[in-house]
Amino acid sequence: MTPTPIALIADDEPVLLEELRCLLQVAWPELQIVASASSGSEARRLLDHLQPDIAFLDIRMPGIDGLSLARLAPPQTRLVFVTAHAEHALEAFEHAAVDYLRKPLTPARLALTVQRLQTRLTQRPQEPDAGTVTGTDTGPRFLQAWIGNSLRLIELEQVAVLRSELRHTRVQSFDGTTLLLRTPLGELQQALDPELFWQVHRGTVVNARAIERVERREDGDLQLHLRAPGAVVPVSRSHRGRFKGM
Incomplete structure (x- = not known):
């Protein structure tokens, strides 16, 4: 026991x-x-x-x-x-x-x-408790990037939207903080919970908790208004199905 x-x-x-x-x-x-x-x-x-x-x-x-x-x-x-x-x-x-x-x-x-x-x-006593700023047993906890001589961190649960920029990813948090990560969005997605982080466009992933409202434009396209300063995200046709009934 x-x-x-x-x-x-x-x-x-x-x-x-x-x-x-x-x-x-x-x-x-x-x-x-x-x-x-x-x-x-x-x-x-x-x-x-x-x-x-x-x-x-x-x-x-x-x-x-x-x-x-x-x-x-x-x-x-x-x-x-x-x-x-x-x-x-x-x-x-x-x-x-x-x-x-x-x-x-x-x-x-x-x-x-x-x-x-x-x-x-449950680990044996001689096993070290591995811990890094970017991850835990159940996945990443923080996203990080160097800005000048300072390491900036955003807690993953505070991330509102991730946008692909060539081979980089721009991250915006709920409070408007942004980081440019040197990791492609596709690589980051492999570590994200798909039940929480939804791909809504080829180059855009949003935190479902950040969605304030879904708006249908006159041309029929959908766009998301997020709980982050100035964050409005278009939804591609191939991802519209996720928002049926919303």
């Missing part, structure tokens, strides 16, 4: 700490949350003492921040970062994080994290 996993949760905001505890109790009733910490220093002491299977760490905490704490965590502890700040994602995955949760947490997103953790816990 697999031992019941134990977990530590750490956040310097008591309300958010309790919210995480309650959400975890619903998403993973078998998980034993054996301790909570309100500072990085307290979390370090508890990590050393308890040697938990899992640690949910806020990144910005007094004493020791979550990323520094990750370098001191026991090697067998699976790490999940919980933060309101997206800019630390790259460094988090460099610490082999299982996941990177953005606040405010949602039950659906946490359920996916629980699934990933359960998968990792």
Whole structure:
């Protein structure tokens, strides 16, 4: 029988700490949350003492921040970062994080994290927790591109539309952020969930959740108005069938 996993949760905001505890109790009733910490220093002491299977760490905490704490965590502890700040994602995955949760947490997103953790816990202890900024066990989490000397990231679930530009792909997020990726759209599509990311034109893929409305033009053609600044996308004749009845 697999031992019941134990977990530590750490956040310097008591309300958010309790919210995480309650959400975890619903998403993973078998998980034993054996301790909570309100500072990085307290979390370090508890990590050393308890040697938990899992640690949910806020990144910005007094004493020791979550990323520094990750370098001191026991090697067998699976790490999940919980933060309101997206800019630390790259460094988090460099610490082999299982996941990177953005606040405010949602039950659906946490359920996916629980699934990933359960998968990792079935691995042999000597197996490293592979983690990169672009992917996880269930597919890519982020799209990334260098702009000058800065690496820019967009969470996949925040991508509204992907457009082919020769051998590159231009990505636009819900908030209007754009990235030009050096990966052809056809190659990116192989890693995307086809139930969520719909091809609507030979060179265009949209996130179904980004569709605000479907409009029929006077010439009979369809176009999509997306929940992203200025994003209007034509639908080719060969893909009209997807929108029957909408």
